[in-house]
Amino acid sequence: MAETGVALGFLEEAENWQLQSHQFPSKVGGKPAWLSQLDIPGLPELECGKCHLPTAFLMQVYAPITGQDRSFHRTLFVFCCKTPDCYSRNDSRCLKVFRSQLPRRNDFYPYNPPSDEDPNWTERDPGVHSSGVKLCKLCGCPGQKVCSKCHAVSYCSKEHQTIDWKHCHKKECCKQVPSSAVPSPFLFPELELVTEPEEHQKEESSQTVGDAQNNVECSSLVDDLAETELENMAMHETEDGKVFQKFKRRIASEPHQVLRYFRDGSPLWVSSEHVPVEKGIPHCSCGSRRIFEFQVMPQLLNDLKVDSTDASIDWGTLAVYTCADSCDQGNKYSSEFIWKQDFTEQK
Known part of the structure; x- marks a missing residue:
């Protein structure tokens, strides 16, 4: 990810192996490709701040910081509630963002970068992380609630167990049939997020x-x-x-941009209303101030096919602020700050 100037993010199709953790992907939808394999956030950290239901994985942005070994690998994860009623005007409580980072030498990944070619990767059991942590069959987040009938799958919550039961597990439970390959309706479509520098535009x-x-x-x-x-x-x-x-x-x-990355720059606001002041952005738990890093554009709603004239999740833009020092908190996923701004209502 570029650290000088603005980088624009666009969506592309990709092979499944390209979106796994060992490839350090940037992507939207599907299940999270967790970076650190320990202390993965789960409930209640991933609960919506309004309805208290589990949020869904929206996107992750791989954004290492050049010259800072503790951030040699660094990914930001964004989650959002899928309940339309939670999207009150300019209210960010339905959104979550986490930062994970690792030095080049770590306990999880090789020192050298991964190959750009298909490594004949074989998909592991999606219900168990490589660290041994059980993952929710529906959303890919930590889940310790095991199906009481087959004891073969886990869930993060009763709500996700119910959704998956209706979707496919009712047909699979206690039967010698493979898990359904049909993506759950709870997940957003999975696509790779690729970036390119924004061409300079002269303001008139x-x-x-x-x-x-x-x-x-x-x-x-x-x-x-x-x-x-x-x-x-x-x-x-x-x-x-x-x-x-x-x-x-x-x-x-570039109307199809879904992300604008500009660390320590300024967001491109959609309205003059509900713009945060510096004092309104809380400092990191380490005491350092937070700086703007990237924003999610409204075009993503169209690409994920959730933009609707009826009730749906919605935003004008989502601005993500992260620790200016990108502090080292070990394998822990650090909670960061996200600001939701909506379009001005026409009177």
Whole structure:
């Protein structure tokens, strides 16, 4: 991951072996490819702060820090609640983010980088992590609740056991049949997250909001907004309108970006409302301040097919802030800070 300038993230199809832990992937959906194999977060750490149900794995970003051995391998994991009612306006309690990092010499991975070619990888038992930790059959997070009938699978919660029972385990339990290869509806589609540098764009400060709307090709996200709302923004040159137009101009050349990585930079906000001040971003447990690292773009909602006019999970952008020192907490997964900003409601 680039540490200078902005790197944009896009989604691509990938082979299963490319998205496993030993390949240090960046990806969205599926089950987490845990970095550290010890002290993996589970419940209650992964509970939604509103409904208290288990959150779902959304994405992970592999972001090592050059020149810092303790962060030679470093991955950030984002989880989100799948209950639409939990997505109150500008409320981040339905989201979680964790940081895991390891030095180059560690107990889990070889010193040399992995091969870019298929290593004839054989999938291990998905219900047991390589460290021996039992994983939830549904979500891939630690789970100690064992099916009382077959004792062959584990779950993190009663809720996930119920979902999996209805989805497939009812047909498999106590029968000599392989586990279903059909992905659970609880999981988001699994895709690789690849990055490339953002091409420099020269800001034209003299350009009016109306000119910007005429000259810039709108992204697929903006196309989904009601035409009357866009006209209203163009007619009323409010501060919020200026911020939104800046957002549109910046993403117009790459409308399919799902992530913007800019460690110690600034997010690209979608609104002038609900922008955090420095004092509003809590310090890391080590005492260091947190800095902006990356943001999740609204295009991801379209790509994951959860963007809907009906009730659905939703955000304008998600900004992730992490420890400025990327402090060493051993094998522990460190909780970091995430800020949810929604689009301004049109009156």
